[in-house]
Amino acid sequence: MRRKARQATKPENRPRFWGRHAVAAALGNPERTIARIWATREAAAQFDFGDIPVTFADVADLGRLVPREAPHQGVVAEVEKLPDLWLGDLLDQAEDGRPLLVLDQVTDPHNVGAILRSAAAFDALGIVTQDRHAPPESGALAKAASGALETVPWVRVVNLARALEEMAEAGFWRVGLTGEADMTLAEAMGPARIALVLGAEGEGMRQNTETHCDALARLPISDRIESLNVSNAAAIALYAATVARG
Known part of the structure; x- marks a missing residue:
């Protein structure tokens, strides 16, 4: 799949x-450039870092490289962000x-990471x-994704409404999830190609996004309980779509 060209990130802006799990997945992704690694000698023995520069450090030093109390497990990697993907290539x-999966202004990195993990589990085409x-790529997102950030295609678009139109042109039945809908998700399932659209917690989908869905469910x-966490809702919706398709 083609990726858009992207200039190298300044070191201070690298995730x-x-x-x-997150570091091993990054090492296994040929599209990922790893600038440097810090590791304890014990953790380093479990990896093949190749020619990537490695700095050996103790646990306390590693703790100062990541957010407070982040479970670094003895290894930290400074990486380049992945180049962006083209929506048309994904749809092809x-x-x-x-x-x-289409996410409308879901900004919490833990939620997006968990959604990526569910997308990998249910063999989703990708997320948009x-x-x-x-959220940008980050350590928190990669940790929540448990490796799926490196394997699930993630397309970022400028105009989500236009992207939904492109999905329709590619034969996708667009189902927006909202608690106010009359139909259940099972009732709203349509053709074999399904795009599941989820909005941010609290605000939900924007009105313009809803109008670009074929059905609301x-x-x-x-x-x-009033609603589910968006990552839980995504996992359930993916399971329902998988069951519906057999």
Whole structure:
């Protein structure tokens, strides 16, 4: 899949990933450039860093490289951000039965990371977010994704409404999830290509996003709770789409 050219990031702006899953996944991604690594000798023995510069450090020194109490597990990597993907290229790889996730202004990195992890678990085609109203790559996001940041295609677009139009042109049935919908998700399922659209917690989808959906649906949850965390809702919706497709 083609990626947009991107200039090297200044060192002070490079993300730092921590934890063995996130760093191992970054090492295994040929599209990922790793600038440098810090590790304890014990943790380093479990990796093949190749020709990447490695600085050996103790646990306390590593703790100063990451947010407070971040579970670095003895290894921290400074990386270049992945080049952006083209939406058209992702849509060209669409297959019946592989859902696409669209996130409308979901900005919490832990939620987006968890959604990436669920997308990997259910073999989703990828996720699509806005360029500006989505979290950047970060250690917290990579940790929550548990490696899925390196394997699930993530397309960032300037105009989400236009992106939804492109999805329709590619044969996707766009289902927006909202608690106010009359139909359940099972009732709203349409053709074999499904795009699941989720909005931010609290605000939900914007009105312009809703108008670019083919159907609005709700998850059939108990009235004892108002709503689900967006990452939980995404996981349930992916499971429902997978079951619907057989």
